[in-house]
Amino acid sequence: xxxxxERVLGAFLADPAAPRYGYDLMKAARLxxxxxYPLLARLEHQKLVASxxxxxxxxxxxxxxxxxxxxEGIRAARLDLAHASARRQHALAHSGRPAPGSxx
Amino acid sequence: xxxxRHLLRIGEYLVGRACQRLPRDIRExxxxxxxxxxPAILHDPQIRLAPWRAVRMLSYAADTVRGTVSLSSKSRxxxxxxxxxxxxxxxxxxxxxxxxxxxxxxxxxxxLNYLQLAWDVLLVAYPVSVxxxxxxxxxxxxxxxxxxxxxxxxxxxxxxxxxxxVNYFAAALxxxxxxxxxxxxxxxxxxxxxxxxx
Numbered sequence: 001x002x003x004x005x006e007r008v009l010g011a012f013l014a015d016p017a018a019p020r021y022g023y024d025l026m027k028a029a030r031l032x033x034x035x036x037y038p039l040l041a042r043l044e045h046q047k048l049v050a051s052x053x054x055x056x057x058x059x060x061x062x063x064x065x066x067x068x069x070x071x072e073g074i075r076a077a078r079l080d081l082a083h084a085s086a087r088r089q090h091a092l093a094h095s096g097r098p099a100p101g102s103x104x
Numbered sequence: 105x106x107x108x109r110h111l112l113r114i115g116e117y118l119v120g121r122a123c124q125r126l127p128r129d130i131r132e133x134x135x136x137x138x139x140x141x142x143p144a145i146l147h148d149p150q151i152r153l154a155p156w157r158a159v160r161m162l163s164y165a166a167d168t169v170r171g172t173v174s175l176s177s178k179s180r181x182x183x184x185x186x187x188x189x190x191x192x193x194x195x196x197x198x199x200x201x202x203x204x205x206x207x208x209x210x211x212x213x214x215x216l217n218y219l220q221l222a223w224d225v226l227l228v229a230y231p232v233s234v235x236x237x238x239x240x241x242x243x244x245x246x247x248x249x250x251x252x253x254x255x256x257x258x259x260x261x262x263x264x265x266x267x268x269x270v271n272y273f274a275a276a277l278x279x280x281x282x283x284x285x286x287x288x289x290x291x292x293x294x295x296x297x298x299x300x301x302x
Binding site: 021022023026027032033034035036037038041056061062063064065 | 133134136137138139140141143144145148150163164165167168169170171174175
Protein backbone atom coordinates (compact mmCIF):
# COMPACT_ATOMS: atom_id res chain seq x y z
CA UNK A 1 0.00 0.00 0.00
CA UNK A 2 1.39 3.39 -0.96
CA UNK A 3 1.64 6.30 1.48
CA UNK A 4 -0.90 8.24 -0.62
CA UNK A 5 -3.45 5.44 -0.46
CA GLU A 6 -2.86 5.13 3.25
CA ARG A 7 -3.62 8.84 3.68
CA VAL A 8 -6.82 8.61 1.62
CA LEU A 9 -8.05 5.58 3.54
CA GLY A 10 -7.13 7.30 6.80
CA ALA A 11 -9.16 10.35 5.76
CA PHE A 12 -12.17 8.17 4.94
CA LEU A 13 -11.88 6.22 8.19
CA ALA A 14 -11.88 9.41 10.29
CA ASP A 15 -15.65 9.26 9.79
CA PRO A 16 -16.54 6.23 7.64
CA ALA A 17 -20.23 7.07 7.39
CA ALA A 18 -19.69 10.63 6.19
CA PRO A 19 -19.74 11.28 2.44
CA ARG A 20 -16.65 13.18 1.31
CA TYR A 21 -16.18 15.27 -1.81
CA GLY A 22 -12.93 15.54 -3.75
CA TYR A 23 -11.63 18.83 -2.36
CA ASP A 24 -12.47 17.78 1.19
CA LEU A 25 -10.46 14.57 0.71
CA MET A 26 -7.63 16.54 -0.89
CA LYS A 27 -7.32 18.66 2.24
CA ALA A 28 -7.70 15.76 4.65
CA ALA A 29 -5.20 13.53 2.84
CA ARG A 30 -2.95 16.44 1.82
CA LEU A 31 -2.83 15.20 -1.76
CA UNK A 32 -3.07 17.12 -5.05
CA UNK A 33 -6.00 16.49 -7.36
CA UNK A 34 -3.82 14.70 -9.91
CA UNK A 35 -2.96 12.05 -7.33
CA UNK A 36 -6.27 11.83 -5.50
CA TYR A 37 -8.71 11.27 -8.36
CA PRO A 38 -6.88 8.31 -9.95
CA LEU A 39 -6.73 6.74 -6.48
CA LEU A 40 -10.46 7.29 -5.99
CA ALA A 41 -11.16 5.84 -9.43
CA ARG A 42 -9.14 2.76 -8.54
CA LEU A 43 -10.93 2.32 -5.21
CA GLU A 44 -14.28 2.78 -6.95
CA HIS A 45 -13.32 0.21 -9.57
CA GLN A 46 -12.46 -2.23 -6.77
CA LYS A 47 -15.89 -1.49 -5.21
CA LEU A 48 -14.25 -0.23 -2.02
CA VAL A 49 -15.67 3.25 -2.54
CA ALA A 50 -19.09 4.27 -3.83
CA SER A 51 -19.91 7.68 -5.29
CA UNK A 52 -23.10 9.68 -5.72
CA UNK A 53 -24.05 13.14 -6.93
CA UNK A 54 -25.53 15.31 -4.20
CA UNK A 55 -26.63 18.93 -4.00
CA UNK A 56 -24.62 20.83 -1.36
CA UNK A 57 -26.47 22.55 1.48
CA UNK A 58 -25.10 25.98 0.53
CA UNK A 59 -27.40 27.83 -1.84
CA UNK A 60 -26.28 28.25 -5.44
CA UNK A 61 -23.58 25.60 -5.39
CA UNK A 62 -23.63 23.08 -8.26
CA UNK A 63 -24.13 19.37 -7.49
CA UNK A 64 -20.95 17.67 -6.34
CA UNK A 65 -19.81 14.10 -6.40
CA UNK A 66 -19.51 12.59 -2.94
CA UNK A 67 -17.52 9.49 -2.09
CA UNK A 68 -17.92 7.11 0.81
CA UNK A 69 -16.40 3.79 1.75
CA UNK A 70 -18.55 0.72 1.16
CA UNK A 71 -18.92 -1.88 3.93
CA GLU A 72 -16.26 -3.96 2.17
CA GLY A 73 -14.14 -0.82 1.80
CA ILE A 74 -14.31 -0.05 5.53
CA ARG A 75 -13.25 -3.59 6.38
CA ALA A 76 -10.43 -3.63 3.80
CA ALA A 77 -9.23 -0.13 4.77
CA ARG A 78 -9.06 -0.99 8.48
CA LEU A 79 -7.20 -4.20 7.69
CA ASP A 80 -4.75 -2.49 5.31
CA LEU A 81 -4.06 0.38 7.72
CA ALA A 82 -3.51 -2.08 10.58
CA HIS A 83 -1.07 -4.05 8.42
CA ALA A 84 0.75 -0.89 7.40
CA SER A 85 0.98 0.24 11.03
CA ALA A 86 2.27 -3.18 12.13
CA ARG A 87 4.89 -3.12 9.36
CA ARG A 88 6.04 0.30 10.49
CA GLN A 89 6.27 -0.80 14.12
CA HIS A 90 8.21 -3.87 13.03
CA ALA A 91 10.61 -1.78 10.95
CA LEU A 92 11.12 0.66 13.82
CA ALA A 93 11.78 -2.16 16.29
CA HIS A 94 14.37 -3.66 13.96
CA SER A 95 16.05 -0.33 13.32
CA GLY A 96 16.84 -0.12 17.06
CA ARG A 97 14.94 3.10 17.60
CA PRO A 98 12.05 3.28 20.08
CA ALA A 99 8.56 3.43 18.51
CA PRO A 100 6.78 6.80 18.81
CA GLY A 101 4.89 6.96 22.09
CA SER A 102 6.67 3.98 23.63
CA UNK A 103 8.83 6.08 25.95
CA UNK A 104 6.00 6.98 28.27
CA UNK B 105 -13.80 38.28 -4.86
CA UNK B 106 -12.66 40.57 -7.66
CA UNK B 107 -12.19 38.85 -10.98
CA UNK B 108 -13.81 35.71 -9.65
CA ARG B 109 -15.64 35.00 -12.87
CA HIS B 110 -12.43 35.25 -14.90
CA LEU B 111 -10.60 32.98 -12.49
CA LEU B 112 -13.38 30.42 -12.67
CA ARG B 113 -13.29 30.62 -16.43
CA ILE B 114 -9.55 29.91 -16.44
CA GLY B 115 -10.06 27.02 -14.03
CA GLU B 116 -12.86 25.60 -16.17
CA TYR B 117 -10.69 25.96 -19.26
CA LEU B 118 -7.88 23.96 -17.58
CA VAL B 119 -10.31 21.27 -16.40
CA GLY B 120 -11.81 21.16 -19.90
CA ARG B 121 -8.37 20.70 -21.42
CA ALA B 122 -7.64 17.90 -18.95
CA CYS B 123 -10.93 16.18 -19.71
CA GLN B 124 -10.21 16.18 -23.43
CA ARG B 125 -7.54 13.58 -22.72
CA LEU B 126 -10.10 11.25 -21.15
CA PRO B 127 -12.09 8.63 -23.04
CA ARG B 128 -15.60 9.66 -24.00
CA ASP B 129 -17.41 7.34 -21.58
CA ILE B 130 -15.99 9.04 -18.48
CA ARG B 131 -15.18 12.48 -19.87
CA GLU B 132 -18.41 14.34 -19.17
CA UNK B 133 -18.87 13.07 -15.62
CA UNK B 134 -15.27 13.83 -14.63
CA UNK B 135 -15.48 17.26 -16.18
CA UNK B 136 -18.67 18.04 -14.24
CA UNK B 137 -17.18 16.70 -11.02
CA UNK B 138 -13.95 18.69 -11.25
CA UNK B 139 -15.62 21.88 -12.44
CA UNK B 140 -18.05 21.69 -9.50
CA UNK B 141 -15.13 21.82 -7.06
CA UNK B 142 -13.76 25.08 -8.47
CA PRO B 143 -16.23 27.54 -6.88
CA ALA B 144 -16.03 25.59 -3.62
CA ILE B 145 -12.24 26.04 -3.52
CA LEU B 146 -12.60 29.70 -4.41
CA HIS B 147 -14.98 30.19 -1.46
CA ASP B 148 -13.17 27.92 0.99
CA PRO B 149 -13.74 29.58 4.40
CA GLN B 150 -10.69 27.81 5.86
CA ILE B 151 -8.35 29.82 3.62
CA ARG B 152 -8.44 33.45 4.67
CA LEU B 153 -6.43 35.10 1.90
CA ALA B 154 -8.29 35.45 -1.39
CA PRO B 155 -5.15 35.28 -3.61
CA TRP B 156 -4.15 32.05 -1.91
CA ARG B 157 -7.63 30.61 -2.61
CA ALA B 158 -7.22 31.60 -6.26
CA VAL B 159 -3.80 29.92 -6.43
CA ARG B 160 -5.25 26.81 -4.78
CA MET B 161 -8.12 26.68 -7.28
CA LEU B 162 -5.84 27.13 -10.29
CA SER B 163 -3.35 24.54 -9.05
CA TYR B 164 -6.25 22.14 -8.49
CA ALA B 165 -7.44 22.68 -12.06
CA ALA B 166 -3.94 22.39 -13.52
CA ASP B 167 -3.16 19.22 -11.62
CA THR B 168 -6.21 17.43 -13.03
CA VAL B 169 -4.20 17.20 -16.27
CA ARG B 170 -1.71 14.96 -14.47
CA GLY B 171 -4.55 12.81 -13.12
CA THR B 172 -6.03 12.26 -16.56
CA VAL B 173 -2.86 10.47 -17.72
CA SER B 174 -3.45 7.77 -15.15
CA LEU B 175 -7.22 7.74 -15.58
CA SER B 176 -7.03 7.47 -19.36
CA SER B 177 -4.44 4.65 -19.21
CA LYS B 178 -6.74 2.74 -16.84
CA SER B 179 -9.69 3.02 -19.14
CA ARG B 180 -7.47 2.24 -22.10
CA UNK B 181 -7.04 -1.14 -20.45
CA UNK B 182 -10.78 -1.64 -20.85
CA UNK B 183 -10.56 -1.17 -24.63
CA UNK B 184 -7.59 -3.24 -25.69
CA UNK B 185 -8.70 -3.67 -29.33
CA UNK B 186 -6.66 -0.78 -30.69
CA UNK B 187 -3.47 -1.59 -28.81
CA UNK B 188 -2.35 -4.60 -30.94
CA UNK B 189 -2.87 -2.52 -34.11
CA UNK B 190 -0.70 0.26 -32.68
CA UNK B 191 1.98 -2.26 -31.74
CA UNK B 192 1.88 -3.73 -35.25
CA UNK B 193 2.15 -0.25 -36.74
CA UNK B 194 5.09 0.53 -34.47
CA UNK B 195 6.78 -2.73 -35.45
CA UNK B 196 6.28 -2.00 -39.16
CA UNK B 197 7.63 1.53 -38.76
CA UNK B 198 10.64 0.27 -36.79
CA UNK B 199 11.29 -2.35 -39.46
CA UNK B 200 11.15 0.29 -42.16
CA UNK B 201 13.47 2.51 -40.11
CA UNK B 202 15.96 -0.33 -39.60
CA UNK B 203 15.95 -0.98 -43.35
CA UNK B 204 16.60 2.69 -44.08
CA UNK B 205 19.40 2.82 -41.49
CA UNK B 206 20.97 -0.15 -43.23
CA UNK B 207 20.55 1.52 -46.64
CA UNK B 208 22.15 4.72 -45.30
CA UNK B 209 25.06 2.73 -43.85
CA UNK B 210 25.60 1.03 -47.20
CA UNK B 211 25.34 4.22 -49.25
CA UNK B 212 26.13 7.19 -47.00
CA UNK B 213 26.56 9.53 -49.96
CA UNK B 214 22.99 8.97 -51.17
CA UNK B 215 20.90 11.91 -49.90
CA LEU B 216 17.53 10.25 -50.47
CA ASN B 217 18.27 7.68 -47.73
CA TYR B 218 18.52 10.42 -45.12
CA LEU B 219 15.18 11.82 -46.26
CA GLN B 220 13.58 8.40 -45.96
CA LEU B 221 15.12 7.98 -42.50
CA ALA B 222 13.68 11.30 -41.37
CA TRP B 223 10.29 10.24 -42.71
CA ASP B 224 10.56 6.96 -40.77
CA VAL B 225 11.34 8.83 -37.54
CA LEU B 226 8.15 10.84 -38.05
CA LEU B 227 6.19 7.65 -38.72
CA VAL B 228 7.55 6.01 -35.56
CA ALA B 229 6.65 9.08 -33.51
CA TYR B 230 2.90 8.53 -33.96
CA PRO B 231 2.52 5.05 -32.41
CA VAL B 232 5.08 5.99 -29.76
CA SER B 233 3.05 9.06 -28.77
CA VAL B 234 -0.09 6.91 -28.53
CA UNK B 235 1.56 4.18 -26.49
CA UNK B 236 3.87 6.23 -24.28
CA UNK B 237 1.46 7.62 -21.74
CA UNK B 238 2.54 5.98 -18.52
CA UNK B 239 5.92 6.79 -17.01
CA UNK B 240 7.13 3.19 -17.05
CA UNK B 241 6.27 2.76 -20.70
CA UNK B 242 7.95 6.05 -21.58
CA UNK B 243 11.08 5.04 -19.68
CA UNK B 244 11.19 1.61 -21.29
CA UNK B 245 10.71 3.14 -24.74
CA UNK B 246 13.60 5.53 -24.13
CA UNK B 247 15.85 2.67 -22.97
CA UNK B 248 14.88 0.51 -25.94
CA UNK B 249 15.40 3.39 -28.36
CA UNK B 250 18.85 4.10 -26.99
CA UNK B 251 19.76 0.40 -27.20
CA UNK B 252 18.49 0.38 -30.77
CA UNK B 253 20.60 3.44 -31.53
CA UNK B 254 23.62 1.69 -29.98
CA UNK B 255 22.98 -1.34 -32.16
CA UNK B 256 22.79 0.90 -35.24
CA UNK B 257 26.10 2.58 -34.34
CA UNK B 258 27.80 -0.78 -33.83
CA UNK B 259 26.50 -2.04 -37.18
CA UNK B 260 27.74 1.18 -38.76
CA UNK B 261 31.17 0.61 -37.22
CA UNK B 262 31.15 -3.02 -38.34
CA UNK B 263 30.31 -1.94 -41.89
CA UNK B 264 33.19 0.55 -41.91
CA UNK B 265 35.72 -1.75 -40.25
CA UNK B 266 34.68 -5.30 -41.17
CA UNK B 267 37.88 -6.81 -39.78
CA UNK B 268 37.45 -5.43 -36.26
CA UNK B 269 35.79 -8.20 -34.22
CA VAL B 270 35.04 -5.82 -31.30
CA ASN B 271 32.27 -4.17 -33.35
CA TYR B 272 30.58 -7.53 -33.99
CA PHE B 273 30.90 -8.41 -30.32
CA ALA B 274 29.39 -5.07 -29.22
CA ALA B 275 26.61 -5.35 -31.82
CA ALA B 276 25.78 -8.84 -30.52
CA LEU B 277 25.73 -7.49 -26.95
CA UNK B 278 23.37 -4.66 -27.91
CA UNK B 279 21.19 -7.12 -29.79
CA UNK B 280 20.99 -9.43 -26.75
CA UNK B 281 20.14 -6.47 -24.51
CA UNK B 282 17.45 -5.42 -26.97
CA UNK B 283 15.89 -8.90 -26.90
CA UNK B 284 15.90 -8.95 -23.08
CA UNK B 285 14.35 -5.46 -22.92
CA UNK B 286 11.64 -6.32 -25.44
CA UNK B 287 10.82 -9.45 -23.46
CA UNK B 288 10.57 -7.40 -20.25
CA UNK B 289 8.34 -4.80 -21.87
CA UNK B 290 6.15 -7.54 -23.30
CA UNK B 291 5.70 -9.07 -19.83
CA UNK B 292 5.23 -5.76 -17.99
CA UNK B 293 1.48 -5.16 -18.69
CA UNK B 294 0.63 -8.75 -17.67
CA UNK B 295 2.60 -8.48 -14.44
CA UNK B 296 1.00 -5.12 -13.65
CA UNK B 297 -2.52 -6.44 -14.30
CA UNK B 298 -1.77 -9.48 -12.10
CA UNK B 299 -0.68 -7.28 -9.20
CA UNK B 300 -3.59 -4.91 -9.83
CA UNK B 301 -1.38 -1.85 -10.26
CA UNK B 302 -2.42 0.91 -12.62
